[in-house]
Amino acid sequence: MSGLDQSGLPVTLDAVHLRYGATTALDDLSLQIPAGSITGLLGRNGSGKTSVLSLLGSYRRPTAGSVLIGGADPFENERVMEQVCLVRESGDVLAEERIGVNLRYAASARPTWSEELAQSLLEVFELRPKDQVKSLSRGKRSALGIVLGLASRAPLTMLDEVHLGMDAPSRYAFYEALLTDYAEHPRTFILSSHLIGELDSMLEHAVVLDRGRLLASTSAEELRTRGMTLVGRATEVATFLAEAGLQVLGERRLGPTTEVTVVREPGADLSDLEARVAGTGIEVGSISLQDLFVHMTDRSQERP
Numbered sequence: 001m002s003g004l005d006q007s008g009l010p011v012t013l014d015a016v017h018l019r020y021g022a023t024t025a026l027d028d029l030s031l032q033i034p035a036g037s038i039t040g041l042l043g044r045n046g047s048g049k050t051s052v053l054s055l056l057g058s059y060r061r062p063t064a065g066s067v068l069i070g071g072a073d074p075f076e077n078e079r080v081m082e083q084v085c086l087v088r089e090s091g092d093v094l095a096e097e098r099i100g101v102n103l104r105y106a107a108s109a110r111p112t113w114s115e116e117l118a119q120s121l122l123e124v125f126e127l128r129p130k131d132q133v134k135s136l137s138r139g140k141r142s143a144l145g146i147v148l149g150l151a152s153r154a155p156l157t158m159l160d161e162v163h164l165g166m167d168a169p170s171r172y173a174f175y176e177a178l179l180t181d182y183a184e185h186p187r188t189f190i191l192s193s194h195l196i197g198e199l200d201s202m203l204e205h206a207v208v209l210d211r212g213r214l215l216a217s218t219s220a221e222e223l224r225t226r227g228m229t230l231v232g233r234a235t236e237v238a239t240f241l242a243e244a245g246l247q248v249l250g251e252r253r254l255g256p257t258t259e260v261t262v263v264r265e266p267g268a269d270l271s272d273l274e275a276r277v278a279g280t281g282i283e284v285g286s287i288s289l290q291d292l293f294v295h296m297t298d299r300s301q302e303r304p
């Protein structure tokens with residue numbers, strides 16, 4: 001890696017294991033996050049999202065395997081880490097200090113810092129430099145984390161559930177600010193969240209974890225097209241499904257009508273589904289990333 005990479009850093013995890021004592025948090029995780037992408041790091045509680053970000057933020061080292069940012073090991077690597085910004089849910093701020101002091105501290109540590117962006121975001125989120133961090137409400141403290149994360153303009157910027165506690169208008173202001181600044185200053189963003197519905201349209205790449213294992217690391221578009229819904233008369237849908245060779249994830253009955261969610265195997269094609277249902281009265285619809293995620297991580301079918 002030479003100098004500052006202004007267009008975003010790629011991330012590679014190769015056979016990564018992370019254990020906390022007897023707990024295996026990450027189990028043989030291999031994935032790549034493209035440089036310059038807005039990537040969603042998705043998973044249920046305890047799936048390992050924060051653990052992945054702690055490795056990338058150089059708070060921890062893997063028990064086994066390798067973590068590379070821009071081709072280099074980030075651990076205790078100042079040259080890499082000045083280009084990496086991780087904002088954790090806890091904020092990582094100097095709570096006893098004023099907002100202005102926190103901003104000056106961040107600016108001094110970051111060669112890519114934009115003071116202009118920081119000041120405009122303070123206005124967007126109605127934060128005043130003279131306010132003490134410890135007196136901020138939870139939502140305002142989250143907003144401060146977002147100001148620090150976005151104004152860092154770090155080539156790898158990671159935001160771990162940062163928008164928790166923020167009201168809907170503030171969250172939408174955050175999404176808009178991120179997209180606007182990203183358009184002018186592309187970089188790699190990794191956003192970890194449960195609010196997949198809100199992030200869906202922003203994401204270019206998605207990493208889905210479940211119990212420390214990788215379920216998917218793929219383009220968001222590929223993930224979105226993995227599933228479809230079929231809505232029609234129950235008998236017709238059942239007849240179609242009997243011949244279609246599709247995996248059924250879920251079914252909802254609404255009187256004589258049924259809605260089934262089907263998925264294709266990675267690499268298979270669902271684009272001909274419209275043509276295949278022609279004349280059956282069945283309608284084909286898309287499913288949201290949120291619904292697909294719920295289905296992918298559903299454990300209700302598991303039996304010990």
Ligand SMILES: Nc1ncnc2c1ncn2[C@@H]1O[C@H](COP(=O)(O)OP(=O)(O)OP(=O)(O)O)[C@@H](O)[C@H]1O
Binds near residue numbers: 020
């Ligand atoms: N410091 C720790 N000591 C022991 N176990 C830990 C520690 N941190 C995390 N774990 C365990 O590692 C696993 C992954 O946790 P992690 O915090 O990475 O998940 P997460 O996806 O970020 O969860 P959440 O969405 O609830 O924040 C969980 O089983 C968790 O209990």
